[in-house]
Amino acid sequence: MAQELCAICHERPAVARVSLVQNGQRRELALCELHYRQLMRQQRMRSPLESLFGGGSPFDEIFSGFGEQSPVTPVRAREPEAVDIAEYFSKQTTEYLQRAAQVAAEFGKREVDTEHLLYALADADVVQAVLKQFGLSPADLKQYIEANAVRGASKGEASEDMTISPRVKSALQHAFALSRELGHSYVGPEHLLLGLAAVPDSFAGTLLKKYGLTEQALRQKAVKVVGKGAEDGRVDGPSKTPQLDKFSRDLTRLAREGKLDPVIGRSKEVETTIEVLARRKKNNPVLIGEPGVGKTAIVEGLAQRMVQGEVPEVLRDKRLVELNINAMVAGAKYRGEFEERLKQVMDELQAAQSEIILFIDEVHTIVGAGQGGGEGGLDVANVLKPAMARGEMNLIGATTLNEYQKYIEKDAALERRFQPVFIPEPTVEQTISILRGLRDKLEGHHKVTIRDEAFVAAAELSDRYIGNRFLPDKAIDLIDQAAARVRIASTSRPAEIQELEAELAQLKREQDYAASRKWYDEAKVFEKRIQERKEHLEQITERWQQTQGSKTEEVRVEDIAEIISRLTGIPVTELTAEEREKLLQMEERLLQRVIGQQEAITAVSDAVRLARAGLRQGSRPIATFLFLGPTGVGKTELAKALAEVVFGDEDAMIRIDMSEYMERHAVSRLIGAPPGYVGYDEGGQLTERVRRRPYSVILLDEIEKAHADVNNILLQVFDDGRLTDGKGRVVDFTNTIIIATSNLGSELIMKNAQAGEFAQPPEKLKRELMTTLRGHFRPEFLNRLDEVIVFESLSKAQIEDIVRLQLERVKRAAHAQDIYLHIDDSLVGHLAEEAYQPEFGARELKRQIRQQLETRLATAMLKGEVKEGETVTFFYDAKDGVGYRKGAAPKPAARKKSGAGETPKGRATAARKPAAKKGAAAKGKADKPKAK
Numbered sequence: 001m002a003q004e005l006c007a008i009c010h011e012r013p014a015v016a017r018v019s020l021v022q023n024g025q026r027r028e029l030a031l032c033e034l035h036y037r038q039l040m041r042q043q044r045m046r047s048p049l050e051s052l053f054g055g056g057s058p059f060d061e062i063f064s065g066f067g068e069q070s071p072v073t074p075v076r077a078r079e080p081e082a083v084d085i086a087e088y089f090s091k092q093t094t095e096y097l098q099r100a101a102q103v104a105a106e107f108g109k110r111e112v113d114t115e116h117l118l119y120a121l122a123d124a125d126v127v128q129a130v131l132k133q134f135g136l137s138p139a140d141l142k143q144y145i146e147a148n149a150v151r152g153a154s155k156g157e158a159s160e161d162m163t164i165s166p167r168v169k170s171a172l173q174h175a176f177a178l179s180r181e182l183g184h185s186y187v188g189p190e191h192l193l194l195g196l197a198a199v200p201d202s203f204a205g206t207l208l209k210k211y212g213l214t215e216q217a218l219r220q221k222a223v224k225v226v227g228k229g230a231e232d233g234r235v236d237g238p239s240k241t242p243q244l245d246k247f248s249r250d251l252t253r254l255a256r257e258g259k260l261d262p263v264i265g266r267s268k269e270v271e272t273t274i275e276v277l278a279r280r281k282k283n284n285p286v287l288i289g290e291p292g293v294g295k296t297a298i299v300e301g302l303a304q305r306m307v308q309g310e311v312p313e314v315l316r317d318k319r320l321v322e323l324n325i326n327a328m329v330a331g332a333k334y335r336g337e338f339e340e341r342l343k344q345v346m347d348e349l350q351a352a353q354s355e356i357i358l359f360i361d362e363v364h365t366i367v368g369a370g371q372g373g374g375e376g377g378l379d380v381a382n383v384l385k386p387a388m389a390r391g392e393m394n395l396i397g398a399t400t401l402n403e404y405q406k407y408i409e410k411d412a413a414l415e416r417r418f419q420p421v422f423i424p425e426p427t428v429e430q431t432i433s434i435l436r437g438l439r440d441k442l443e444g445h446h447k448v449t450i451r452d453e454a455f456v457a458a459a460e461l462s463d464r465y466i467g468n469r470f471l472p473d474k475a476i477d478l479i480d481q482a483a484a485r486v487r488i489a490s491t492s493r494p495a496e497i498q499e500l501e502a503e504l505a506q507l508k509r510e511q512d513y514a515a516s517r518k519w520y521d522e523a524k525v526f527e528k529r530i531q532e533r534k535e536h537l538e539q540i541t542e543r544w545q546q547t548q549g550s551k552t553e554e555v556r557v558e559d560i561a562e563i564i565s566r567l568t569g570i571p572v573t574e575l576t577a578e579e580r581e582k583l584l585q586m587e588e589r590l591l592q593r594v595i596g597q598q599e600a601i602t603a604v605s606d607a608v609r610l611a612r613a614g615l616r617q618g619s620r621p622i623a624t625f626l627f628l629g630p631t632g633v634g635k636t637e638l639a640k641a642l643a644e645v646v647f648g649d650e651d652a653m654i655r656i657d658m659s660e661y662m663e664r665h666a667v668s669r670l671i672g673a674p675p676g677y678v679g680y681d682e683g684g685q686l687t688e689r690v691r692r693r694p695y696s697v698i699l700l701d702e703i704e705k706a707h708a709d710v711n712n713i714l715l716q717v718f719d720d721g722r723l724t725d726g727k728g729r730v731v732d733f734t735n736t737i738i739i740a741t742s743n744l745g746s747e748l749i750m751k752n753a754q755a756g757e758f759a760q761p762p763e764k765l766k767r768e769l770m771t772t773l774r775g776h777f778r779p780e781f782l783n784r785l786d787e788v789i790v791f792e793s794l795s796k797a798q799i800e801d802i803v804r805l806q807l808e809r810v811k812r813a814a815h816a817q818d819i820y821l822h823i824d825d826s827l828v829g830h831l832a833e834e835a836y837q838p839e840f841g842a843r844e845l846k847r848q849i850r851q852q853l854e855t856r857l858a859t860a861m862l863k864g865e866v867k868e869g870e871t872v873t874f875f876y877d878a879k880d881g882v883g884y885r886k887g888a889a890p891k892p893a894a895r896k897k898s899g900a901g902e903t904p905k906g907r908a909t910a911a912r913k914p915a916a917k918k919g920a921a922a923k924g925k926a927d928k929p930k931a932k
Helices: 033-043 091-106 114-121 125-133 138-148 166-181 189-197 203-210 215-226 242-246 251-256 267-277 295-308 325-329 337-351 380-390 401-408 428-437 439-446 452-465 473-491 495-516 520-547 557-568 577-584 586-591 598-612 635-647 664-671 687-692 708-713 715-720 746-754 762-774 779-783 796-816 825-835 843-863 892-898 904-911
Strands: 016-022 025-031 248-250 285-288 319-323 356-361 394-399 419-422 623-628 653-657 697-701 722-724 730-732 737-742 787-790 820-823 871-877 881-886
Touching: 091 114, 091 189, 114 138, 114 166, 114 189, 114 203, 125 138, 125 189, 125 215, 138 203, 166 189, 189 203, 189 215, 242 248, 242 337, 248 251, 251 295, 251 319, 267 285, 267 295, 267 394, 267 419, 285 295, 285 401, 295 319, 295 356, 295 394, 325 337, 337 380, 394 401, 428 439, 428 452, 428 473, 439 473, 452 473, 452 557, 473 557, 495 520, 577 586, 577 598, 586 598, 586 635, 598 623, 598 635, 598 737, 598 787, 623 762, 635 653, 635 697, 635 737, 664 708, 687 730, 708 715, 715 722, 715 779, 746 762, 762 779, 762 787, 796 820, 796 825, 796 843, 820 825, 825 843, 825 871, 843 871, 843 881
Parallel strands: 285 394, 285 419, 319 356, 356 394, 623 737, 623 787, 653 697, 697 737, 820 871
Antiparallel strands: 016 025, 248 319, 722 730, 871 881
């Protein structure tokens, strides 16, 4: 077996394998001895004194070897990980290390030793608390060090040529190890003291041992003093509020530990809250605002100000504690148990002598909480009222306006004890500043880079398209989800690779099918295609693997737009070249489904292009049309085609049959029943569907049959693009296309179509139709329509085109059953002749196709006369009616003209049929008598 070479020089043999984490990606490298040592030097801990002395690396050799088990690790041994323990240093630890360097300089030394570090640590609160457990005075300790420590020749300031002794290096190693053993997530001053005691041959170790401060003894006292650990280096004595601590979280402690998100802006609201808290009585602010505007964030911002000392004297050195009412109620099984908990908490708050500010999120829950439905029971609100009125406690509440009015305003005694502070929704500009303030937190969590324009897009797009939520919450959620999506996409295989793998699997199945049918020529073709796809897959997989770990993933505007599209169904992405082409060719695509209505298709296409280009005016819907025409001419079909072409899905159409709204009270079915009525919780049939799918076609079928009050409710939809439902929610219609259909004036249209050369010109016909419309609809209804479009009755030639269009659907259905269907032109002409009834449009055509073609094909399949893999041609004979023959299809030219369901496999199947079966006809006799 060949020996593995170094991954960097590719020359020397590898002696060690290391695992590194770079940009959130883990990489394994096999290294020679030289490059392994170089890597260890690069990965070692940076000096905590670097920030004091500026740039450069004056202590490059201080922490070499941290995290190593040995200088060289065999290749097959356990891989070591280089650990940067400086990341675990608390802020206080870094400050005392810098202070140790200053002490060394004052003692005239150019090297930081253990006595200098011990001298600096004697000022730490936690170290002083530990020393007092042994009866040792920190001042005596410092005095001893000053008297006995070795001094240098010249005194001065700490400079860049300062170094650190191996004994301090060893003490830091022990401090890190002991921190891990004690289960602490940081290295604090107490750990440095333990580390110094663990180096007995040093000045500090000897001194500590002299006073009985051995490593084991110090460890026991430190655990007793610190408990779970004080990351900031301070020591809190035994808690004065043990019961409150069970049901709350200390926001000031979290702020001190840096675990709260930064709060950007909101200075006015925070100042108002501080003013209320500083009052002598009734100093209980309640933050009132919509969900997601940042009420809780304002309280967290106040906690951060309190920690930083940026509050008035009256609020300094106080604790801000969030009380969880649900936690207090949970588990209280017996009567009086909850009251006992609450009484203990209140006693602790009063004993604290206003040193604690209480915060209750969703403060309306205190009304009725703990009452348990019993007669005469007290809830939390009634227990808190006396203390709040006397000013014995500070309480901050947060709730929404609706809940404040519903629960708190009803209790006048409770309401007067609160001082409302209204929190408005931030503007888009303020939201952008808030998002920028969260950049470090978001990038650190997701391990991605977020571009500034992504923050702008998140604020603007969420404000524009997510109407049922509030800033900044919806913008933060948007950027958070986009970052998560980018991170996931960077670690998963690209869609191109997955699609190629799926294509390979499909080709393999088709190859197996061809081989099972003994189609060996086609099997060879599949084999060649499979090999080509495999080679292509290997190439793109290799390229993707090479880019992994070598690039920084970015969150861009496109990612934000994609998330918006997923959440709302609204295509807000930039117009691609493909989409531009689709919009420009919209008429051609619509004409493939709707025959003979060029004017209607052009008008609809122009309206959609205008809106998609961003040039429509105001907040109206994309377009509002009224389609007039007789039945069966394509009004509903155009609406379906529009949903498929514009929105990519025929199901993106909301169809409302207006014949169901002939009564006045039917208005409530559209927008939802008012409060107190049956069906209030269900919502409206129109408003709820638009809320669920705001980007859709709304088809108001046969609108002339609806009650006049129903039409009136639609006026604001046509004009302002908005409608308020029964629950008071505003529903956005600005991303919808509204199409109302009507059969009014159908007689005029039919009479004009039958007039032949005496037919009226289109302009005069439309004027007569408008006169008919004014007799039924109110002027304000007609004026809000973008356009009234007249659908002409269908000619016989257009019916024949529709026949071919409908037959394509039948061919696709047959092809799904592995039957290859061809239609002779004789049958096309016969169906068009039978179906041409101007008063019914194309509706009669579907009945004729079902009776004369689909029914006969289904019967032949059930009888076994037509089997899978066979080719069938249906034709019409004037003598025998509709019939079919199995075997080879007509010659290619004719087949190309009318056969969409044919495939190469179908041709091969037909070619392999025995010659005796070719031309065999199974006559499906028509029901009509023979022509004479």
